[in-house]
Amino acid sequence: MNTNTFRFAAYFGAFYLTLGAFLPYFPVWLEGRGISAEWIGWIGAAGYAGRFIISPIAARWSDKAPLQRQPIWALALIALIAFAMHLPTSSPWPLLILALFASACFFGQIPLADAFAMRESRAGKIPFGPVRAFGSAVFVLANFSAGALLDLSGSESVMVFVVTGAVFVVISAFTLPKGEPPAPDTDRKIDWVQFGRLVRGPLGWALLASACIQGAHGFYYYFSAIAWVEQGHSQFTVGALWATGVMIEIAFLWWSGKGLLGRLTPAQLFAVGAIGSILRWGLTSLGPPLPVLFGLQLFHALTYAATYIGFLRFAVESMPDRHTATVQAINSALSGGVIMALAAAVSGYFYAWVGIGGFAIMIIPSAIGLVAAIALQRVSALPHHKEID
Known part of the structure; x- marks a missing residue:
């Protein structure tokens, strides 16, 4: 393993170590601080909204930064400060503001780091796949270890784990290779008139399907840990x-x-993703026994991965090259920002109302995603559905 590979692996490992504790257990920490379910939903929504705001800013910053690691390191540092400021805070409004900054700067790093690592990989300096796979493996390890720590030490251990992980993210981001900025691409200007026509056609249905199916994870991301512990797990x-x-x-x-x-x-x-989503959230809302619950988790391959691959494949196969990056950014902003924020906010009220039964509300965006998938299939079957290149 060369030095650059080790540096990227260390960064992705630190990031996903922190994420593996933050994503499932931050709502548990909020509940331990006496925050109501409704407020937990709004705090989650603020975090997702923060991602929507920071993504275009961070991308623009990265394009102009003299060194590629600079914006990654700066975002990591701001996220660390925001995470640390959670520790003395127990009031909803300050936590909402902190969550917006923390999530925006924490999650805002990963598209920049992915793009940086991919460029280094194409230059033959690092192997991208193994480096990212290492991050995924550490995420799984963090799920187990943070859960065990919670059982031993209580909910306050969550933010201690997250802040400690965020320290390692800052250190590893600072040790990333300096990196040169990407060359400006003056020959690939976007024709926004044509892009508007694409949105009114297959692209619009693909965006709607992806955003709704991915957004249907909102209840899972913010209330699954609380709901399952309430069940006795x-x-x-x-x-x-x-x-x-x-x-x-x-x-x-x-x-x-x-x-x-x-x-x-x-x-x-x-x-496939939409049907899996309808089944997964509908059956999970019934509070099934643990073996069935583990079986339903296998549907994550459909609800997340199939949907993710579906849009990636659509962008590559059906979009002009000059639009591919743009549609990926729009998809990320919709599915991981706007729709997820709405889902998190709504989920808070439904959890307060019906507990684990609130999973069922996620059937609605899943069903909309299925309708959009069917419409996309019909439009794509037309002989003239291809874009104007």
Whole structure:
């Protein structure tokens, strides 16, 4: 392993170590601080909104930064400060503001780091796949270890774990290779009139399908740990449930280009994801026994991975090259920002109302995603559906 590979692996390992504790257990910490379910939903929504705001700013910054590690390190440092400021805070409004800054700067790093690592990989300096796979493996480890720590020490240990992890993120970001800025691409200007026509056609249906199916994870991301503990499961078991979903996701992504999976169209992948989402959230809302719950976590391969691959495949196969990066950014902003923020806010009220039954509300965006997938399949079958290049 060369030095640059080690540096990127260390960064992704530190990032996903922190994420593996923050994503499932931050709501548990909020509940331990006496925050109501409704407020937990709004705090989660603020975090997702923060990602939507910071993404274009960070991307623009990265394009102009003299060294590629600078914006990553700066965002990591701001996220660390915001995470640390959570520790003495117990009031909803300050926590909402802190969550906005922390999530925006923490999650805002990863598109920049992914792009930086991909460029280094194309230059033959690092192997991208193993480096990112290491991050995923550490995420699974963090699910287990943070859950076990919660069982031993209580909810306050969550932010201690997150802040400690964020320190390592800052250190590892600072030790990344300096990196040169990407060369400006003056020959690939976007024709916004044509882009508008694309949105009114297949692209619009693909964006709607992806955003709704991915956004249907909102209740899972913010209330699954709380709901499952309320059912009597340990925090370690919750970590195992999350880890199961991530491991099956990795397996799906590994095999996605092979056999039948490799032959599925984007619309078919969206439909598979939507149907899996309807089944997963509908059955999970019934509070099934633990073995069934583990089985339902296998649906993460459909609800997340199939949908992710579906849009990636759509962008590559159906969009002009000059639009590919733009549509990926829009998809990320919609599915991981706007729709997820709405889902998190709504989920807070439904959890307060019906507890674990609130999972069922996620059937609505899943069903909309299925309708969009069917519409995309019909539009894509038309002989003139291809874009004007």
